[in-house]
Amino acid sequence: xxxxxxxxxxxxxxxxxxxxxxxxxxxxxxxxxxxxxxxxxxxxxxxxxxxxxxxxxxxxxxxxxxxxxxxxxxxxxxxxxxxxxxxxxxxxxxxxxxxxxxxxxxxxxxxxxxxxxxxxxxxxxxxxxxxxxxxxxxxxxxxxxxxxxxxxxxxxxx
Amino acid sequence: xxxxxxxxxxxxxxxxxxxxxxxxxxxxxxxxxxxxxxxxxxxxxxxxxxxxxxxxxxxxxxxxxxxxxxxxxxxxxxxxxxxxxxxxxxxxxxxxxxxxxxxxxxxxxxxxxxxxxxxxxxxxxxxxxxxxxxxxxxxxxxxxxxxxxxxxxxxxxxxxxxxxxxxxxxxxxxxxxxxxxxxxxxxxxxxxxxxxxxxxxxxxxxxxxxxxxxxxxxxxxxxxxxxxxxxxxxxxxxxxxxxxxxxx
Numbered sequence: 001x002x003x004x005x006x007x008x009x010x011x012x013x014x015x016x017x018x019x020x021x022x023x024x025x026x027x028x029x030x031x032x033x034x035x036x037x038x039x040x041x042x043x044x045x046x047x048x049x050x051x052x053x054x055x056x057x058x059x060x061x062x063x064x065x066x067x068x069x070x071x072x073x074x075x076x077x078x079x080x081x082x083x084x085x086x087x088x089x090x091x092x093x094x095x096x097x098x099x100x101x102x103x104x105x106x107x108x109x110x111x112x113x114x115x116x117x118x119x120x121x122x123x124x125x126x127x128x129x130x131x132x133x134x135x136x137x138x139x140x141x142x143x144x145x146x147x148x149x150x151x152x153x154x155x156x157x158x
Numbered sequence: 159x160x161x162x163x164x165x166x167x168x169x170x171x172x173x174x175x176x177x178x179x180x181x182x183x184x185x186x187x188x189x190x191x192x193x194x195x196x197x198x199x200x201x202x203x204x205x206x207x208x209x210x211x212x213x214x215x216x217x218x219x220x221x222x223x224x225x226x227x228x229x230x231x232x233x234x235x236x237x238x239x240x241x242x243x244x245x246x247x248x249x250x251x252x253x254x255x256x257x258x259x260x261x262x263x264x265x266x267x268x269x270x271x272x273x274x275x276x277x278x279x280x281x282x283x284x285x286x287x288x289x290x291x292x293x294x295x296x297x298x299x300x301x302x303x304x305x306x307x308x309x310x311x312x313x314x315x316x317x318x319x320x321x322x323x324x325x326x327x328x329x330x331x332x333x334x335x336x337x338x339x340x341x342x343x344x345x346x347x348x349x350x351x352x353x354x355x356x357x358x359x360x361x362x363x364x365x366x367x368x369x370x371x372x373x374x375x376x377x378x379x380x381x382x383x384x385x386x387x388x389x390x391x392x393x394x395x396x397x398x399x400x401x402x403x404x405x406x
Contacts (some may be wrong), residue, residue, distance in 0.1 A: 040257070041281060041339040056342070106305065118297065120283070122403035128395065136396070138403040143286045144258065 066112035086157035176380035278316030
């Protein structure tokens with residue numbers, strides 16, 4: 001279950017759209033052109049259950065997403081999904097981790113206030129006694145060159 | 159029969175005697191004969207681990223993954239409030255103020271401390287830097303990394319934050335920190351191997367009770383620690399998964 005974004009939370013002028021998310025969910029989102037720079041030296045860390053429901057976040061995740069911990073725990077990870085991200089990227093992510101492999105890519109994430117931040121994301125399956133019990137996702141500061149490449153590439157993937 | 163205890167070679171040299179004091183204390187508390195062996199470097203220590211000579215180890219997070227997954231070690235405890243953090247520093251006279259401004263071809267000084275090097279390399283990524291486009295200057299110790307920067311022989315250095323903070327004020331004045339990691343969840347752990355696993359609970363109880371008596375507190379002080387706290391299996395697995403995401 002995921003709620004639509006609330007226009008009262010948005011900072012600045014915004015556009016709106018409806019996203020089709022994994023599992024048949026839809027979400028109305030509001031987004032601005034305001035970027036929050038990735039903080040130097042920090043890692044954003046989260047874990048999810050096997051279906052992508054958030055089970056743990058660290059403080060950097062809370063700070064960068066703009067949501068409270070209570071709003072994040074139990075929500076699908078796609079609460080961060082930005083309309084500029086092509087669904088092909090997330091299909092590749094899921095296909096890769098479901099094979100038990102590590103996925104890495106550059107992601108534009110949507111904040112609660114409608115702004116965005118770019119990350120270099122790595123996702124690994126959490127395997128306990130041979131069973132995948134969830135996924136750990138770690139985001140770090142991306143190189144600007146790579147971000148610029150993605151800004152050019154991602155619109156061509158829709 | 160004597161069991162073998164070793165400490166990750168990246169320990170702070172000031173605490174060398176502390177580990178011997180700790181080992182004596184641990185033997186008295188547990189009644190187990192333990193020999194402390196300090197190896198000169200990571201390679202010598204890993205060789206001993208591969209030959210199954212090691213039974214107890216204060217391990218860096220990079221080696222912890224291998225110890226759990228390949229050698230059947232389990233975590234005992236970690237020092238309270240201590241985490242492994244890295245620093246990227248340049249000479250104070252270097253005009254660069256952000257790691258992203260560094261350019262390929264620079265000379266990078268670092269030690270063979272595996273998790274610190276890994277964290278440092280991650281912090282250099284925003285400048286599109288990697289091992290393939292930098293000149294490597296491996297060093298035996300962090301003081302050497304500092305010296306290379308001061309002499310202008312290296313452009314950038316990777317430090318264990320604790321080691322950087324321990325440099326003399328005179329040296330630090332001539333250096334400039336570009337980035338200090340704030341990861342918090344990567345830490346060294348005391349780990350127990352297959353030959354001693356039946357004593358895991360006993361060892362944990364001894365460690366956690368150290369703050370309860372004067373001698374124990376003195377031993378902790380000689381290690382530079384406040385106290386030990388228990389590390390359970392899932393916490394260790396979480397750290398290993400996290401390290402896995404960071405491995406380049």
